[in-house]
Structure formats: C-alpha cells, structure tokens
Amino acid sequence: MSDQQAADPALPRALARLVGATDGEVLAERADGTVVRVGDRVAKAHDPDAEAGALAVRLGVAAAEPYAGVLLAPLRRGGPVELPGGRSASVWPYGSPVDPDDPGAAPWEAAGSLLARLHAVPLPAPGRLPGPLPPMRGPAKAARAVARMRSAPGGTLAAAARTVERAWASLPAWCRGEEPPPRATTVCHGDFHLGQLVRHPAGTGDWHLIDVDDLGLGDPAWDLARPACWYATGLLASGEWERFLGAYVRTVRAAGFRGGLAQADPWPRLDAPARALTVQSAALGVAKAGAAGRVPDEAEEACVAACARMAAGAGQAELPAHQGP
Amino acid sequence: MMCPKCGAPMHTYNRNGVQIEQCANCRGIFLDYGELEALTRMEAQWTQSAPPPPPPAGQAYPSGPAWGAPHHGSHGHYGHHGRHGGFGRMLFSS
Numbered sequence: 001m002s003d004q005q006a007a008d009p010a011l012p013r014a015l016a017r018l019v020g021a022t023d024g025e026v027l028a029e030r031a032d033g034t035v036v037r038v039g040d041r042v043a044k045a046h047d048p049d050a051e052a053g054a055l056a057v058r059l060g061v062a063a064a065e066p067y068a069g070v071l072l073a074p075l076r077r078g079g080p081v082e083l084p085g086g087r088s089a090s091v092w093p094y095g096s097p098v099d100p101d102d103p104g105a106a107p108w109e110a111a112g113s114l115l116a117r118l119h120a121v122p123l124p125a126p127g128r129l130p131g132p133l134p135p136m137r138g139p140a141k142a143a144r145a146v147a148r149m150r151s152a153p154g155g156t157l158a159a160a161a162r163t164v165e166r167a168w169a170s171l172p173a174w175c176r177g178e179e180p181p182p183r184a185t186t187v188c189h190g191d192f193h194l195g196q197l198v199r200h201p202a203g204t205g206d207w208h209l210i211d212v213d214d215l216g217l218g219d220p221a222w223d224l225a226r227p228a229c230w231y232a233t234g235l236l237a238s239g240e241w242e243r244f245l246g247a248y249v250r251t252v253r254a255a256g257f258r259g260g261l262a263q264a265d266p267w268p269r270l271d272a273p274a275r276a277l278t279v280q281s282a283a284l285g286v287a288k289a290g291a292a293g294r295v296p297d298e299a300e301e302a303c304v305a306a307c308a309r310m311a312a313g314a315g316q317a318e319l320p321a322h323q324g325p
Numbered sequence: 326m327m328c329p330k331c332g333a334p335m336h337t338y339n340r341n342g343v344q345i346e347q348c349a350n351c352r353g354i355f356l357d358y359g360e361l362e363a364l365t366r367m368e369a370q371w372t373q374s375a376p377p378p379p380p381p382a383g384q385a386y387p388s389g390p391a392w393g394a395p396h397h398g399s400h401g402h403y404g405h406h407g408r409h410g411g412f413g414r415m416l417f418s419s
Contacts, residue, residue: 098417100413100414100417101413103413103416103417106416141419191419193416193417193418193419194416194417195417195418230415230416231389231393232389232390232392232393232394233393233394234393234394235412235415235416236416239334242326242327242334243327243334245326246326246327246334247327249326249327250327250329263357264326264337264344264346264355264357265388267388267389267390270390271390274390275390275392278392281415284419297411297414298411298412299411299412299414299415300411300415302394302412305394306392306393306394309391309392309393310392313391313392
C-alpha cells in the first residue's frame with residue numbers, strides 16, 4: 001500500500017526520538033509503515049489501522065525463543081509503543097537487506113529454509129504470548145488490493161480491471177478473505193517477499209525474516225505462494241524457484257513433515273494461494289498505474305495476463321486445500 | 326527439488342508413466358511414495374510379455390499451474406530485462 005497518501009513529516013522525527021536521536025535515515029515511508037534507522041537500530045511506525053493488541057501478540061512471537069534465528073527479535077520487549085498521535089511503533093536491530101538492484105543475488109535457499117523453520121516450530125504455549133495469535137493477514141491484504149483497484153480511476157485500464165475481477169471471482173472464498181482457511185494451525189509470515197529478509201548482524205550475519213505485521217495462523221502455502229506467483233508469471237527463473245522450493249522441502253522434511261507442501265509436486269497446495277497473490281499484484285499494478293496515469297509496467301502486465309488465463313480456465317475443477325506444511 | 330545427498334537440482338523424467346527424479350550431479354534417483362510399486366508392477370507386466378503402456382506426454386520439472394506463463398526458460402525476466410524494471414521491483418513489494 002505505497003504512494004497512497006502524503007507522508008507525515010513529524011513521523012520520522014518521532015521515530016528517531018524513540019531510539020534516542022533527533023533525526024534518522026528514512027528506510028521506508030509508506031501509508032502502512034514508516035521505518036527510520038539510527039545507527040544499529042531502527043524504529044518502525046506500524047499501519048495506522050493495526051490493532052495494538054494483535055500487534056503485541058505478533059511482536060511477542062518475534063521475541064519468543066523458539067523463533068530465534070528465524071524472525072528478527074525486537075529490541076524493546078513488551079509490545080508496541082504508542083507514538084504521539086496514537087500510531088503504534090516498535091524498535092528493532094538494524095539488519096542489512098537484499099540489494100534491490102541485484103535480485104539475482106537473493107538468498108533463495110535461506111528464504112526457503114527460514115519459512116520452513118517458521119512453519120515447523122510448534123506454537124508458543126498460550127501463556128507465553130500476551131493473547132491469542134490472530135489469523136495471518138494474507139487473504140485480507142489480497143482483498144484490500146482488489147478494493148484499492150476498484151476505487152482507483154479506471155480510464156483506459158477498465159478492461160484490465162475487469163480481467164482481474166474475473167480471476168478474483170474464480171478464487172475460493174478463503175483466499176479472498178471471506179471465510180477462514182480450511183484449517184489454520186500454522187504460524188505464517190503472511191507477506192513474504194525479498195524485502196522481508198535482512199542479515200543480522202548487518203553485512204555478515206545470518207538471514208532473518210522481518211515484518212511481523214501480517215503474521216498469524218494460516219495456511220503455510222500462502223508464504224510460498226508469492227515466489228510461486230513470480231515463477232508462474234515468468235518473473236522468476238525455474239532455477240531460483242527450485243532453489244527456494246528445494247530448501248523449503250528439505251527443511252520441512254528434516255523436521256518430520258511429509259505430504260502437503262513437502263511432496264514432490266506442491267502445486268495442488270500452492271495453486272489457489274498463488275492465484276490469489278497474482279490477482280493481488282495485478283490489482284495493485286492496475287490501481288497504481290491508474291492513479292499515476294501510466295500504462296502498467298511489464299511485471300504488472302504479466303500478472304494481468306496470468307489473471308486472463310485463470311479466468312479462461314475458471315470452469316475447471318478447483319484443487320482441494322490441505323493444511324500443515 | 327534438490328538432491329538430498331549432494332544438493333544439486335534434480336530433474337524429473339517420465340518413464341512409462343512413472344515420474345523419476347534424477348540428480349543432475351550425482352545421478353542419484355528419488356522415488357516418491359508408490360513409485361517403486363508402480364515400477365515393480367511394470368516389471369511384472371514386462372515378464373508376462375505384456376507390452377508396456379505408451380509413455381505419456383513428457384512433463385518437465387518443475388511443474389507449474391495451467392494459468393502460468395507459457396514459457397519457463399532458465400532465466401527469469403529480471404535476468405534479461407534489466408534490474409531496474411518492474412520485474413525486479415515486484416520481487417521487493419507486497
């Protein structure tokens with residue numbers, strides 16, 4: 001949800017003050033999150049719509065011992081801090097990200113293995129978290145992307161928007177956030193992409209997953225579904241996809257899981273979530289292009305084209321969804 | 326999938342309807358649940374002089390969905406369209 005509203009100039013300063021400085025380097029500034037770095041620490045202002053209680057549980061998971069080495073742990077324990085104006089904020093160690101100019105250098109094996117470890121770790125005991133773990137927010141975000149497309153100026157993109165709508169209509173209700181997933185017993189990241197990996201300590205440390213804002217109980221296939229979408233739409237080479245998926249499968253099998261996503265062909269499990277994330281990317285692409293008065297770029301176009309193929313094949317039987325990694 | 330022994334990528338071959346993963350490096354072979362039985366059944370058919378079933382249309386690993394892009398080359402788009410294009414950007418955003 002970027003470039004939606006004007007940034008609040010006071011927010012970066014308020015975040016810098018949280019880590020004891022008057023000013024910091026703005027690493028991200030979006031409607032749903034602003035991140036400011038001061039030395040080896042970063043402060044994050046969460047989505048204004050984030051519910052503080054749910055966020056406290058998510059931060060509790062990131063701080064929980066079983067997730068050490070998987071999720072980056074917050075520096076300040078005890079839940080989010082309230083900024084002047086009411087936004088929730090949190091403080092983290094700084095980790096170095098994947099170079100956005102060199103996605104070819106992305107750590108695909110580490111990514112697959114980290115997600116597998118996240119899925120395989122048993123849930124912390126109820127008393128160890130400040131409340132029940134909320135649902136993973138992936139399907140809700142897909143629905144939000146489609147809503148954003150609907151409210152964006154259509155113009156010349158009306159045909160693309162109709163294609164995206166047809167693909168959206170062909171998805172199972174749980175992938176549209178209209179029903180809970182068939183069984184949601186696995187901790188999922190909920191918004192995995194290459195911007196969600198950092199090395200900690202910066203530069204030389206191990207890769208960790210960051211951003212727990214959408215983390216929660218859900219179908220672990222959702223976490224593999226964005227790379228699956230990239231692969232299916234042609235953004236990602238088969239070699240990278242195999243490295244990512246191979247590391248995931250090896251790690252969950254080593255943890256004793258069989259079947260489901262650990263079987264030789266994971267597509268029966270991946271298909272519906274990968275469709276949903278393709279629709280999400282297409283919807284955001286159409287919304288952003290419409291708002292900027294430009295044509296969709298090559299990647300956005302590839303997602304819309306995939307939506308057209310989904311809509312064309314929508315008469316075919318849906319694949320069943322299962323649970324567990 | 327990757328070879329559990331040496332970590333190199335494995336390629337799927339279709340042998341008379343049975344999918345066999347073979348490691349490109351150490352040539353090790355991985356059989357899924359039920360595949361060994363399928364092979365044994367085929368061997369029994371062979372010794373009874375029954376003609377083996379014709380091989381179905383070849384399917385290259387990794388498989389993908391029907392709605393996927395028709396081409397799956399060895400290079401993703403960010404490889405040959407430049408690193409600053411929409412493809413690279415999409416890998417880093419929600």
